[in-house]
Amino acid sequence: MSRIGRKPIPLPKGVDVKIEGKDITVKGTKGTLTFGVMPDIDVSLENGIVVVTRSNDEKRNRAAHGMTRAILSNMITGVNQGFEKTLEIIGVGYRAQMQGKNLVMSLGFSHPVEVPPPVGVEFTVEGPTKIIVRGIDKQLVGQVAADIRGYRPPEPYKGKGIRYADEYVIRKAGKTGGK
Numbered sequence: 184m185s186r187i188g189r190k191p192i193p194l195p196k197g198v199d200v201k202i203e204g205k206d207i208t209v210k211g212t213k214g215t216l217t218f219g220v221m222p223d224i225d226v227s228l229e230n231g232i233v234v235v236t237r238s239n240d241e242k243r244n245r246a247a248h249g250m251t252r253a254i255l256s257n258m259i260t261g262v263n264q265g266f267e268k269t270l271e272i273i274g275v276g277y278r279a280q281m282q283g284k285n286l287v288m289s290l291g292f293s294h295p296v297e298v299p300p301p302v303g304v305e306f307t308v309e310g311p312t313k314i315i316v317r318g319i320d321k322q323l324v325g326q327v328a329a330d331i332r333g334y335r336p337p338e339p340y341k342g343k344g345i346r347y348a349d350e351y352v353i354r355k356a357g358k359t360g361g362k
Contacts, residue, residue: 188248192233192256195263200228207255211262214303214319218254221247226255233259261319268328270314274343277335278311286314290335290345298331314345 194200201208205220220226223238224247235252237244260266272279272288279288286298286306300306304318304327314331318324328347337344339355346352 186249188235188237188252190252192235192252192259194231194233194259198259198263200233200259202226202228207258209255209258209262211259211319213262213265216258216262216320218258220251224248224251226251257321261321265317265319266321266324267315267317268324269348270316270328270331270345271348272312272314272345273337274335274341277343277345279308279314280311281306281308286331288331288334288345296334301327313348 198209198211205222206217207220207226208215208217223241223244225236225238227234227236233255235248235255237248274291277290279286281287284300286300286308288296288298290296301323303320303323304316307315307317309315316324316328316331332345332347335344337346337350337352339353340357342352342354
């Protein structure tokens with residue numbers, strides 16, 4: 184049995200879970216998320232605890248068991264607390280600012296890079312070199328942060344670019360300059 188899948192998920196105060204067939208709706212203080220469960224996976228709510236079970240031990244059902252439990256746990260955490268990713272911009276002249284709800288970055292290109300936030304995600308700029316991506320959907324927050332990082336990933340020689348706050352960039356030695 185899946186080690187992750189068999190763990191029950193306790194519901195914190197203020198979070199409501201509705202199970203309608205194979206559709207699950209999680210509602211909390213920060214918003215609402217929905218998820219469709221695979222056919223052979225069953226989700227039940229018992230005394231404020233969400234339990235995920237599977238009908239048989241086929242390989243795809245074993246994989247979906249743990250994945251479903253992890254997604255539900257992330258949904259419950261997201262509507263209760265939310266998720267955030269912090270990005271840092273390193274480099275001379277590289278900076279970010281907000282224009283309305285859009286994130287506008289100067290990254291050494293001939294044009295500024297403008298990123299509109301998708302539904303359910305918001306940007307915050309703390310200083311010219313720190314960007315925070317917030318939202319209730321963990322997958323969406325991570326994908327938007329990865330897309331922003333993809334405009335100028337950190338390069339290995341000087342470390343210039345956009346990186347996650349906790350990311351370590353392995354630096355390479357430059358040219359030695361001999362004959």
